Amino acid sequence: MKYWLMKTEPDAFSIDDLAARPLQTEHWDGVRNYQARNMMRDEMKVGDPVFFYHSGCKTPAIVGITKVVKASYPDHTAFNPESKYFDDKSHPDNPRWWMVDVQFVEKFKREITLRELKNMPELTELALVKKGCRLSIMPVSEAEWLHIRSYT
């Protein structure tokens, strides 16, 4: 089992939006970055826990936990010319983009802000706090996970 962190802009899709979905589950479409894709396609497995992170907002923060409930399958929005995620280089017989399904687990009573995370010496290796890191999906070590968890 591996631990993860996934970013989302709360204006587009927040943890409350996820909790309001049928079965509190949603497919993670629209990832168009190869590194992030590779992690979803090859490494994320059913049951893996995921920190849910709000980015591009007033207070960037980890706001809760989700888990992977369906392993990778083709991101069908890439096949749809009507979608803003359409990519004519992705074909159903050889998909370029993949996604997983995640399910709501928990919303923290108190979110853990990026500012706080940056001040934790235990997290200096976490990609999220590194300068210029734009990865929307990243691995979290077990030690990092437990450390962050201990604040919730």
Added chain:
DNA sequence: GCCAACGTTGGC
């Protein structure tokens, strides 16, 4: 295969 130009991300 190099690299400049461009677009995007995302914190501040």
Added chain:
DNA sequence: GCCAACGTTGGC
């Protein structure tokens, strides 16, 4: 709204 950092594109 600004801008640094980064990934991608496309001409050569």
